Amino acid sequence: MTGREATVAQTLVSFLAHQFTVDGDHRERTVPAVFGILGHGNLAGIGQALAEYERRRPGALPYRQARNEQAMVHQGVGYARIHRRLGTYAATASVGPGAANMLTGAALATANRLPVLLLVSDTLATAAADPVLQQLEFPQRPDQQVADAFAPLSRFFARVSRPEQLAPALLGALRVLTDPAETGAVTLVLPEDVQTQALTVPDGFLADRDWRLRRPPAEAGLLDAAADRIRCAQRPLIVAGGGVLYSSAERQLRALAAATGIPVATTQAGGGALDADDPQALGGLGVTGTASANTVAAQADLVIGIGTRYTDFTTGSGTVFAYPQVGFVTVNVAVHDAHKPDPWRPGAVLPVVADARAALTGLTERLDGHRVTAAYSDEVARTRRSWMAVADRALAPTGAEPPGQPEIIGAIARALDPREVVVAAAGSLPGDLQKLWRPADPLGYHVEYGFSCMGYEIAGGLGVKRGLLAAGDDRAVVVLVGDGGYQMLHGELATAAAEGIALIVVVIDNAGHASIGGLSERIGGDRFGTGYPGIDIAANAVSHGVAVADLTGSADPVAALEPALVRARAATGPTVIVIRADPLIAAPDTGGWWEVPVAEVSDDPRVRAARADYEREHRDRGRRRARPEVPPAQGGAGDG
Missing domain, CATH: 3.40.50.970 (Thiamin diphosphate (ThDP)-binding fold, Pyr/PP domains)
Incomplete structure (x- = not known):
């Protein structure tokens, strides 16, 4: 096996420049550039490696300067979303405050299921001096530093404390960056001295590498069961989330809605999955959604979620889907999200773990010839026209x-x-x-x-x-x-x-x-x-x-x-x-509700009135996601 000697940082930079995401016939660089503000923790490591690589291969992995570490991550997220998660930026931060500035961005990326690569510098692994600049001191755990705060915010987290640990860390990082179900913030922690240490790198490790995006198909039996539920529903509703866009499945969504007449509401992440002028488009759903979407959702007997994680705002704190026996068919590439949103009624949710594009194609085939009733279509159309008129006046x-x-x-x-x-x-x-x-x-x-x-x-x-x-x-x-x-x-x-x-x-x-x-x-x-x-x-x-x-x-x-x-x-x-702008002029009310608790006791009459309103809303809406009453257990004092 032949190889060459390089530092950890030089190897990392060269490796990133040779990674490609492949989705069908499309191939693009997984990480096309690196953001950074170079400080003492990364200047001699990643900074030196980027400068050297730019001289050797101009433009292959360019460095972009930013003004704030949090903003670097946001730029990477914006890039990733417009590229449907096929590419993203890397962002490097120096030790201590530079790394801490990045934490908000990491949380945002993971919450939105959007990939971004964070190259976080850390204090010396060799502890040549202790404490060093920007090191946190914990007498009970001297190895704990700012970089450890990234662990709960990341979908993948690895500390490279020795040069030999770099290869598995890089492969794990790219695996998660290109995994539709597991992606989010990916963090590699790089002690500043380890960045500068040398290792022998096999030639093949730095060759071009393709990461083929997983597009898992749905099980045929599950699609059959989902189609049966849709055929039996009188008032079905599709909720399209960001997964539709990340799967490039908007054409398949449009085909299913057109063929069956099932109306479509969108989440914030799914906005644009169906053009607003499409006759099946109801607009946004939930707390900040349209009156048309919320009205139809309140009476839906089956909700078909495609690529949505059913957040609090989408579900109106659990109140949007108000029909008591509402059922759910939930299509999602992530197992965790496919089992949402009704944990209290066994059988209410049919989880379909699959890529949105594949599942929509399969459902359209199985529902050939099926269409909602003319009465339901007419009602959806009237609701849609009514809201459009209200929105036109507001605009x-x-x-x-x-x-x-x-x-x-x-x-x-x-x-x-x-x-x-x-x-x-x-x-x-x-x-x-x-x-x-x-x-x-x-x-x-x-x-x-x-x-x-x-x-x-x-x-x-x-x-x-x-x-x-x-x-x-x-x-x-x-x-x-x-x-x-x-x-x-x-x-x-x-x-x-x-x-x-x-x-x-x-x-x-x-x-x-x-x-x-x-x-x-x-x-x-x-x-x-x-x-x-x-x-x-x-x-x-x-x-x-x-x-x-x-x-x-x-x-x-x-x-x-x-x-x-x-x-x-x-x-x-x-x-x-x-x-x-006048802050008191708001958009039209659309009936959505968001649970924000109000102080239970107060000497302010306005707060007491607000608490009464809150209790009335809480009671009248009958929050579906609230835990049901459980009878107290019978037994002795020791049973507690």
């Missing part, structure tokens, strides 16, 4: 100054090409967008709501734009962010400006946290702690070197927004558009 210009957020969303929708991508996360925007945005492209609706992380927006949008450019796609990416989210993590605007990336950011300034402000009122808190003095966002954006359109002084900001977007789309670099 229409009013001339109000300042305008409400729904009106601003309407102006943005009118200015954009239907294929262009809208990005948002956390706050009130995801709710308003799920109700009012009408996706016309499978990848056009990009809302991070699996972790609901303020600060994702700009960095995630930059990752989306990088992903599109890598695929030769020049469509615009428009980030919608509130002033609260903007202040969390706006540093990547400087990254976009430095690299000349034409990202469009619309900052909706309402001088506070609008979503939590509304929630505060609901629990009797009178928007406590949710407002703050306005800042000059436009001046801040200018300082990052981006073009700025400040509409805050405009007599008709909504009318000025559309031409500002047209100019931004023609720009060769990033543009920030700032517009003021």
